[in-house]
Amino acid sequence: MMSDKIEIIGLSKKELEDILSQMGEKKFRAKQIWQWLYFRGVQNFDEMTNLSKDLRATLKNHFILNRPKIIAEQISKDKTHKWLLEFSDGERVETVYIPEADRGAVCISTQVGCAMGCKFCHTGTQTLTRNLTAGEIVSQFMVARDSYHEWPSPTDETRYLSNIVIMGMGEPLQNKENVIKALNILSDGDGIAISRRRITMSTCGIVPEINDVLEKTGVRLAISLHAPNNTIRNTLMPINKVYSIEKILEACQKYQSKDGSRYVTFEYLMLDKINDSVQQAQELVSLLKKYKIRATFNLIPFNPWEGSAFKPSTHEAIKSFANILQKAGFACPVRVARGQDISAACGQLKSKTIS
Ligand code: SF4
Numbered sequence: 001m002m003s004d005k006i007e008i009i010g011l012s013k014k015e016l017e018d019i020l021s022q023m024g025e026k027k028f029r030a031k032q033i034w035q036w037l038y039f040r041g042v043q044n045f046d047e048m049t050n051l052s053k054d055l056r057a058t059l060k061n062h063f064i065l066n067r068p069k070i071i072a073e074q075i076s077k078d079k080t081h082k083w084l085l086e087f088s089d090g091e092r093v094e095t096v097y098i099p100e101a102d103r104g105a106v107c108i109s110t111q112v113g114c115a116m117g118c119k120f121c122h123t124g125t126q127t128l129t130r131n132l133t134a135g136e137i138v139s140q141f142m143v144a145r146d147s148y149h150e151w152p153s154p155t156d157e158t159r160y161l162s163n164i165v166i167m168g169m170g171e172p173l174q175n176k177e178n179v180i181k182a183l184n185i186l187s188d189g190d191g192i193a194i195s196r197r198r199i200t201m202s203t204c205g206i207v208p209e210i211n212d213v214l215e216k217t218g219v220r221l222a223i224s225l226h227a228p229n230n231t232i233r234n235t236l237m238p239i240n241k242v243y244s245i246e247k248i249l250e251a252c253q254k255y256q257s258k259d260g261s262r263y264v265t266f267e268y269l270m271l272d273k274i275n276d277s278v279q280q281a282q283e284l285v286s287l288l289k290k291y292k293i294r295a296t297f298n299l300i301p302f303n304p305w306e307g308s309a310f311k312p313s314t315h316e317a318i319k320s321f322a323n324i325l326q327k328a329g330f331a332c333p334v335r336v337a338r339g340q341d342i343s344a345a346c347g348q349l350k351s352k353t354i355s
Helices: 013-022 027-039 053-062 134-147 172-186 207-217 230-236 245-257 278-290 315-327 348-354
Strands: 069-075 081-086 092-099 104-108 163-166 199-203 220-224 264-270 295-301
Touching (some): 104 134, 163 172, 172 199, 172 207, 199 207, 199 264, 207 245, 278 315
Parallel strands (some): 104 163, 199 220
Antiparallel strands (some): 069 081
């Protein structure tokens, strides 16, 4: 028999307040419970010690408070940390923590599988099974925080888990409502409290949804670009045939027109002899100058996976490409490949445990 209890993680503040008020509880109880869940990170109702025993019992009868199950966990030599998580229906996703010198980002998934079929992406070889709920998106970050004992929510800048990137498995704008809800929970100041400017949502370019999500959440924008023109991008990313590079850049212009301090991050996977020549770097510069986009680039070395049709660019090719972008005034850190010894290319851990 299906349980009629409600998953408490993933309810918006307003939803929690409404449910509690229907139960006859005062509004301030919702704030107390919210803080136990998202500021202190407790994993059962009995730890909510400023609530009466009766209320705790009522909460247990109404709600489920669960984390996803950790099925596999790996830490690479460079400290990249990867979890394979399973939800109550048995579906699984990956979450990755990528530490940097002065901070660290948790990369969160938004769908089980993905329908976008990008040719370079391991997740793109899996079909889309379903969207994640807001609770399943938020709870990935909570599992990471459990592992690093970062409860209650740290207020200083020494925390390990300082940033969030919505860039794991799935295309976030195909799961828009749940992503909006999750981002607003993750950035809520009474709870997990990751500042909106430290959260980046990366999309392959579902143009009509981009600005709506950014306006409703205040997070930053990254575009998976990976090509300087439509001819190449069409071969790498089928979605480009629907929303061309020009349409994406127009959406970026709109995003920047509302606030002069906004930058767009362009993710650019460096693929040997596909998109990594000096001419292609120059083409990219001309394109962004034409559209007057304020941008930074992430040049990402390709992490090869079994069966992929691509090879990583040489170190020299990456350096020359970066030089051209930098000379044109675009910040362009070259990322080192992370977690290679633990198959950190997104989607790999899941496929390995399935096979
Ligand atoms: S790169 Fe992103 S959008 Fe493209 S197939 Fe992979 S997960 Fe989906």
